[in-house]
Amino acid sequence: MSAVGFVGAGRMGAPMVRRLVAAGHRVRALGRTPDKCAAVRELGAEAVTTLADVAVNADVVVVCVFTDDQVRQVCLHDGLAAAMAPGATLVIHTTGSPRTAQSIASEFGDIGVLDAPVSGGPHNIEAGAITLFVGGSDEAYARAEPVLASYGDPILRLGPLGAGQAVKLVNNAVFAAQLGLLREATRLGARLGVDEPNLLRALTHGSGASRVGEFAAAGGSVAGFVAGAADFVGKDVEVVRAVAAELGGDLGLLDDVIRAGLGP
Incomplete structure (x- = not known):
């Protein structure tokens, strides 16, 4: 099983975290306030308060925030991608521009990046039946596939990085x-x-x-x-x-x- 870091354990992210934990993955999820940390712990995950702690020792880091601007803020400006270990894989579930994932990959070439926007709602995630549109390399996908399979079905591989978006x-x-x-x-x-x-x-x-x-x-x-x-x-x-x-x-x-x- 994988060590998974998770950013965005909200409406869509919370059932993902719950299914990841149920599948046996070790999950650390960001909670910036005491209330959000308590909510993370209720999902069965370890609550951490910084992006560096989300990334430490993680095989896969999942980002499930609301907007493309938030993805860029978290990954590029607040240092999430920089904190990830070489060889780890970053999965972006937020719908946004293909260029966002591509720019992260070009700046941090020692990690794998997958763009994997979702189609469906929380009830689909809870059932393990959320559709994932995935772009990225074979190597990055191979590392992330056991994580994505915890809640994604079907997982549609569509081409190189950016194709999913x-x-x-x-x-x-x-x-x-x-x-x-x-x-x-x-x-x-x-x-x-x-x-x-x-x-x-x-x-x-x-x-x-x-x-x-x-x-x-x-x-x-x-x-x-x-x-x-x-x-x-x-x-x-x-x-x-x-x-x-x-x-x-x-x-x-x-x-x-x-x-x-x-x-x-």
């Missing part, structure tokens, strides 16, 4: 665009005299079914689902817009439909 960004652009399509569909349904909850429920059984439609149908409205998911989806849409701009383009038709779903 690229696929996740495309996935979330399509996800957001489907919300826009559903909003337009419910407007059409209203003009035809079908109320939104019944329309959404029926669509889950037809050829127009989608995972996004199932989520919206469970809550009874597209607007209700957007209200709950906007912070998570919206931040990823901003990242993919920025990445597309760096490449000299935009999201084209996708963005038109995204704006219909999420707004500007």
Whole structure:
């Protein structure tokens, strides 16, 4: 079993830590306050208060924070990557720019780096069935695979470092665009005299079914689902817009439909 350092034992990270401990891995997780340290210990992990302590003797260090800026802050500016032992592997679960993982790998060439953004929610992690989109070298993946397998299924290896983030960004652009399509569909349904909850429920059984439609149908409205998911989806849409701009383009038709779903 592996010695695992963990940063970000929150909404998504906590069930990961719990499953890592249950799988027999030795886990040290960051807790910056007494309350957060107590929460880490309740998960069965050792609570530490500094990034250096997270990294010490760790075979694999997992970062599961909210934004790409936080990944750069933790790994580059606050010294997590620098504190890792040569040959250890850094796993980044946060959705962000492919360049973030690539820049960490270029600056700290003595560690392996995997970008492994997730698709799903805490309930999927608790069931050991969170989807992982993984980019990185064979060597880094081989070291991290027993750790990722504690909660990831399927684990989709997609190419070199950055490929996982690229696929996740495309996935979330399509996800957001489907919300826009559903909003337009419910407007059409209203003009035809079908109320939104019944329309959404029926669509889950037809050829127009989608995972996004199932989520919206469970809550009874597209607007209700957007209200709950906007912070998570919206931040990823901003990242993919920025990445597309760096490449000299935009999201084209996708963005038109995204704006219909999420707004500007």
